[in-house]
Amino acid sequence: MSDAMEMTDVSAAEAPVASNPVMMRASKVCVFYGEKQALFEVDLDVAANEVTALIGPSGCGKSTFLRCLNRMNDTIDGCRVTGRITLQDADIYDPKVDVVELRASVGMVFQKPNPFPKSIFENIAYGPRIHGLAKNKTDMEEIVVTSLQKAGLYEEVKDRLNEPGTGLSGGQQQRLCIARAIAVSPEVILMDEPCSALDPIATARVEELIDELRENYTIVIVTHSMQQAARVSQRTAFFHLGKLVEEGATDTIFTSPKDKRTQDYITGRFG
Structure with a gap:
């Protein structure tokens, strides 16, 4: 076992305190897929109106942890x-929690854009309709327009609202999925590598959007791109082999990490 592997994980007590109020808090979170343990006692605070980036090599547990935050792991047999x-x-x-309501409060944007096979309008209207958020047609139209505006998409699609969402470009589809998440007034938006299927121009647009959205939402993003984490996040958490090794202010994690494993990953020695 290498010296790096022998180093102990940073305890929650040593981790810097989040600057904004805590929106979500994970304490001693473990995840098992059958007999296999995928996450080991993760402690992490997610601050309100900040972007928290989860980084680490493939298979380190960052997406598994992200799915814990809105109980998406409930859908996996044996998890x-x-x-x-x-x-x-x-x-x-808590057993009394309505998971449908939870997933409205903690929305999810996936790696691959996944618009519904419906019109652009109906993609946005679907969530508000099932949650009863619109009293009438005018209310619904306002929700759709506002959501598309917040996702930076309205000007591009305002004359095509009745056309299929699947007809948009990849970057537009991803912004449509972000608008769809916004439409049900979430408190938190989870993003699982939202730019990995996009070209550089579309990626830059989504990154700008993430920065705008944090004024109103708390965002947790999983990314393989350390450059992206450095650009969009205020806090970064580094995962390795199912453990949270270190978390803190993004500039601190990238310039003076406490743990050698974090430094080795950031400098490209592994991962």
Whole structure:
């Protein structure tokens, strides 16, 4: 075992305190797929109105952790989550929690854009309709327009709202998916490598959008791109072999990490 592997993980007590109020808190979170343990006692605070980036090599547990935050792991047979995760101090794994409502509060944008096979308008209207957020047609139109504006897409699609969402470019489809998440007024938006399928221009547009959205939303993003993490996030958490090695202010993590594994990953020695 290398010296780097022998180093102990940074404890929650040593980790810098988040600058904004805590929106979500994970305490001693473990995830098991059958007998295999994928996450080991992760402690992480997610601050309100900040972008928290989860980085680390493939298979390190960052996407598994992200899916814990809105209980997407519930959909995987044999997956078991232990520990505690709270959203504004309420335990999201409490048996009384309505998972549909939770996923409206903690929205998800996936790696590959996945618009519904419906019109652009209906892609946005779907969530508000099932959650009863619009009293009438005028309300619904306002929600759709506002969501598209917040996602920086309205001017590009305002004359095509009845055309299929699948007819948009890849970058536009991803912004449509972000608008769809916004439409149900979430508190948190989770993004699982939202730019990995996009070209550099579309990626830059989504990154600008992420920076704009954090004024109103709390964002947690999984990214393979350390440059992206450095550009869009205020805090960064580094995962390795299912453990949270270190977390803190993004500029600190990238310029003076405490743990050798973090430094080795950031400098390209592994990963």
